[in-house]
Amino acid sequence: MSIPRSILDAYDPERFRADGHKLIDMLAGQLARWQRREGPVVPWRDPARARSHWAESTSSGDFVDDLARIAAASTAVANPRCMAHQVPPPLPAAALAELVSAILNNGMAVFEMGPAAVPIELAVIEWMCGTLGLPRGAGGVLTSGGSLGNLTALLAMRQAHAGFDVWKAGAHGGPPLAVIVSSEAHYSVSRTLAIMGWGEGGAIRAAVDARHRMTARAVEDALAQAQGSDRRVIGIIAAAGSTATGAYDPLGELADLAAARGLWLHVDAAHGGGAALSPTHRGKLAGIERADSIVWDAHKLLMMPALVTAVLFKREHHAYEAFAQQASYLFAETPPAEHWWDLGQRTLECTKRMMAIELWVALRSRGEAWFTDVIDRQHELATELAQKLADAPDFELALEPESNIVCYRHRPPGMTDQGALDRHNRALRERVVTDGRFYIVGTTLPTGYHLRSTLMNPLIEPDDLHDLIAHLRKLCP
Numbered sequence: 001m002s003i004p005r006s007i008l009d010a011y012d013p014e015r016f017r018a019d020g021h022k023l024i025d026m027l028a029g030q031l032a033r034w035q036r037r038e039g040p041v042v043p044w045r046d047p048a049r050a051r052s053h054w055a056e057s058t059s060s061g062d063f064v065d066d067l068a069r070i071a072a073a074s075t076a077v078a079n080p081r082c083m084a085h086q087v088p089p090p091l092p093a094a095a096l097a098e099l100v101s102a103i104l105n106n107g108m109a110v111f112e113m114g115p116a117a118v119p120i121e122l123a124v125i126e127w128m129c130g131t132l133g134l135p136r137g138a139g140g141v142l143t144s145g146g147s148l149g150n151l152t153a154l155l156a157m158r159q160a161h162a163g164f165d166v167w168k169a170g171a172h173g174g175p176p177l178a179v180i181v182s183s184e185a186h187y188s189v190s191r192t193l194a195i196m197g198w199g200e201g202g203a204i205r206a207a208v209d210a211r212h213r214m215t216a217r218a219v220e221d222a223l224a225q226a227q228g229s230d231r232r233v234i235g236i237i238a239a240a241g242s243t244a245t246g247a248y249d250p251l252g253e254l255a256d257l258a259a260a261r262g263l264w265l266h267v268d269a270a271h272g273g274g275a276a277l278s279p280t281h282r283g284k285l286a287g288i289e290r291a292d293s294i295v296w297d298a299h300k301l302l303m304m305p306a307l308v309t310a311v312l313f314k315r316e317h318h319a320y321e322a323f324a325q326q327a328s329y330l331f332a333e334t335p336p337a338e339h340w341w342d343l344g345q346r347t348l349e350c351t352k353r354m355m356a357i358e359l360w361v362a363l364r365s366r367g368e369a370w371f372t373d374v375i376d377r378q379h380e381l382a383t384e385l386a387q388k389l390a391d392a393p394d395f396e397l398a399l400e401p402e403s404n405i406v407c408y409r410h411r412p413p414g415m416t417d418q419g420a421l422d423r424h425n426r427a428l429r430e431r432v433v434t435d436g437r438f439y440i441v442g443t444t445l446p447t448g449y450h451l452r453s454t455l456m457n458p459l460i461e462p463d464d465l466h467d468l469i470a471h472l473r474k475l476c477p
């Protein structure tokens with residue numbers, strides 16, 4: 001019984017070497033073109049036509065050439081004219097580390113399927129806890145994205161604070177529960193509460209102040225409002241770097257309130273956690289070390305390729321409460337914390353990418369100072385763009401940016417009607433996307449629809465910001 005030639009050929013190490021060299025040459029060329037600002041940022045195409053194009057497209061006979069075609073048809077996140085979502089141009093060395101993860105394919109649920117990746121993940125988690133100033137005894141796990149991170153943390157919160165064993169009795173085994181969330185919380189929070197079976201009433205919304213922050217005062221008002229309902233409030237969900245505006249909730253006063261009321265404090269720092277690496281911006285996170293649980297995406301300010309998310313707990317044992325279940329074929333029959341090396345007990349994923357190695361390699365090869373440089377630059381670029389917009393007579397800045405997210409709108413002379421302004425700015429953003437030379441997004445704030453730019457790329461120059469404003473003026477409907 002001989003191995004078919006097709007199989008031997010596919011796994012031939014010399015073929016891999018040749019393909020790999022060609023692939024890296026192709027990607028290096030692509031990186032250089034992006035940095036020269038060549039090509040569109042968004043190669044816009046009608047979705048239905050794009051769909052039939054790729055469905056009918058065949059291989060050129062060389063898969064590296066096929067991949068080059070995919071790259072050319074993709075949104076150029078690494079082009080400095082991309083100033084849109086909270087998605088960084090990944091650190092190239094981290095992308096290479098991801099290739100290693102793909103080749104090694106250690107699934108990590110149990111220690112022997114990740115004898116290097118599991119301890120590296122625990123080292124990275126320890127570093128993240130230390131960076132945020134969490135006390136001894138803190139710990140956590142890496143998971144696939146902030147949305148899944150929020151679900152994991154809130155499952156642990158519920159198991160710890162519901163007052164009944166939700167894992168055994170089910171969501172309806174006790175009184176209906178709720179949490180207080182900011183009116184500007186990321187949608188994954190309300191989605192999480194719905195997944196947990198709490199319905200829409202599970203989220204009690206607290207208003208934000210003029211700086212888009214949820215203050216302790218607003219939480220107290222929401223708690224008073226909850227008094228009359230049948231819901232028992234068990235937690236407060238704060239944001240450290242909100243998605244829409246990058247605003248930081250005042251974590252110190254929220255931690256005081258949570259402690260006084262016996263509530264769980266969860267901080268969604270998916271975006272803003274990285275500020276902890278900057279002596280200039282760290283103060284915005286003051287109080288985060290008192291949170292019961294925290295979510296922090298390394299694929300945002302820390303420049304990792306998606307997805308690398310930390311779910312951190314002030315008391316590590318809470319990490320085992322999210323999925324308070326035993327899978328006997330995988331895990332030992334002993335209390336989960338005695339087998340702290342089997343990470344699958346703490347995550348929804350069974351098999352998981354070796355996501356920690358990217359961050360570990362970046363930290364070891366570049367050092368923490370590199371992250372400080374990047375994060376400071378992202379914030380400086382946001383301040384610079386905000387200044388340029390504030391100085392422009394035909395633009396309006398929604399708020400001074402606290403993070404690297406800038407919200408603004410174009411206001412043609414004489415246009416004061418809110419509906420007209422919304423329509424004008426929506427139309428303008430659509431033109432930006434279909435034109436494709438720059439990329440920005442939009443968001444609806446209490447004051448209306450706004451354009452939104454997240455300055456993720458540290459290679460953006462002030463000229464790019466100037467050119468963006470000129471471009472927007474030219475594309476005005």
Ligand SMILES: *Cc1c(COP(=O)(O)O)cnc(C)c1O
Pocket residue numbers: 086144145146147148186188239241242243268269270271297307309
């Ligand atoms: C980005 C973001 C999320 C979602 O994270 P994903 O990794 O995209 O799933 C959640 N919360 C906040 C505040 C975010 O900025």
